Amino acid sequence: MNTIEISHLTKDYGNHKGVFDVSLSIKKGEVYGYLGPNGAGKSTTMRHLMGFVRPEVGSVKINDMECWDDQKKLQEDMGYLAGEIALPEDMNGLKYLKLIANMRHMKSFAHAEELLDLFKIDPNSNIKSMSKGMKQKVAIVAAFMHDPEILLLDEPTSGLDPLMQNNFIELIQKEKSKGKTIILSSHIFEEVEKTCDRVGMIRNGKLIKEFTIDELKHSKLKTYKVELKNDNDVQNLKLKFPDAKFKEAEKQMIISINDKDINTLIGELSKCDINFLKEEKHTLEEYFMQFYGGNDNV
Numbered sequence: 067m068n069t070i071e072i073s074h075l076t077k078d079y080g081n082h083k084g085v086f087d088v089s090l091s092i093k094k095g096e097v098y099g100y101l102g103p104n105g106a107g108k109s110t111t112m113r114h115l116m117g118f119v120r121p122e123v124g125s126v127k128i129n130d131m132e133c134w135d136d137q138k139k140l141q142e143d144m145g146y147l148a149g150e151i152a153l154p155e156d157m158n159g160l161k162y163l164k165l166i167a168n169m170r171h172m173k174s175f176a177h178a179e180e181l182l183d184l185f186k187i188d189p190n191s192n193i194k195s196m197s198k199g200m201k202q203k204v205a206i207v208a209a210f211m212h213d214p215e216i217l218l219l220d221e222p223t224s225g226l227d228p229l230m231q232n233n234f235i236e237l238i239q240k241e242k243s244k245g246k247t248i249i250l251s252s253h254i255f256e257e258v259e260k261t262c263d264r265v266g267m268i269r270n271g272k273l274i275k276e277f278t279i280d281e282l283k284h285s286k287l288k289t290y291k292v293e294l295k296n297d298n299d300v301q302n303l304k305l306k307f308p309d310a311k312f313k314e315a316e317k318q319m320i321i322s323i324n325d326k327d328i329n330t331l332i333g334e335l336s337k338c339d340i341n342f343l344k345e346e347k348h349t350l351e352e353y354f355m356q357f358y359g360g361n362d363n364v
């Protein structure tokens with residue numbers, strides 16, 4: 067049985083906004099990366115999983131229970147980090163976390179203490195005076211401290227510095243080794259690559275692709291930017307690589323090429339006078355779109 071089972075979920079907010087006929091399942095112990103541009107429908111899906119929103123069409127189940135009908139029971143063993151966190155400003159971090167711990171009837175605060183340590187949080191400072199990153203870290207502690215079996219994490223590292231992002235990656239890896247089922251949305255390639263088993267891409271409310279991280283890692287498509295010294299070379303390369311993009315004013319060519327064809331590229335470039343050649347890093351979405359050649363109608 068899958069831990070998470072979303073079948074034909076639709077929530078239409080009008081104006082083509084919302085989620086439309088989304089079906090996905092996540093096995094116990096799996097870490098699922100949920101990716102997509104702003105407004106794609108990631109948070110809407112997660113809110114359904116938390117039972118905050120009732121599906122208009124379709125079903126959203128965790129452990130075979132409807133998230134809307136059984137939200138109270140399900141939430142006991144779930145940790146949720148909202149995309150837009152809102153912490154009470156009139157208390158300090160510790161007081162807030164203790165309040166949540168009491169509401170959850172937590173018997174021990176030891177795991178929370180470990181997490182406060184891991185993220186170098188001074189729990190006695192007032193939430194009001196905390197930086198965005200510090201508030202995010204307090205919210206992470208609140209989501210993880212009761213050691214839930216299921217974690218829904220909506221852009222968990224937004225606002226964290228690189229060191230803390232690494233600590234977060236370690237935390238996910240640890241939770242994964244304990245068999246937790248995790249869905250996380252992220253725009254950070256490294257985070258997804260290092261933590262997720264599988265990825266789903268959502269766009270305009272529709273799930274357009276699913277693939278394993280192994281498939282992605284074996285992608286051999288790379289993009290290079292070349293700046294040439296003279297126009298003749300630009301014109302020659304335009305004939306040789308008609309699919310490449312050219313910025314003629316800058317004498318630049320941007321080319322995406324499979325590793326197996328790299329010798330052809332190098333062969334042609336060796337005939338040119340080059341200013342520089344560099345590999346272009348993609349945003350996560352570009353990378354996936356290029357890899358899969360996805361479009362809105364997929």
Ligand SMILES: Nc1ncnc2c1ncn2[C@@H]1O[C@H](COP(=O)(O)OP(=O)(O)OP(=O)(O)O)[C@@H](O)[C@H]1O
Binds near residue numbers: 102106107110
């Ligand atoms: N309660 C609502 N009423 C009307 N429209 C909504 C509501 N909630 C979400 N939407 C719209 O539905 C679309 C999907 O929103 P959602 O927050 O799920 O996207 P997202 O993928 O999480 O985006 P982001 O990466 O920016 O957080 C957006 O266009 C949003 O404006």
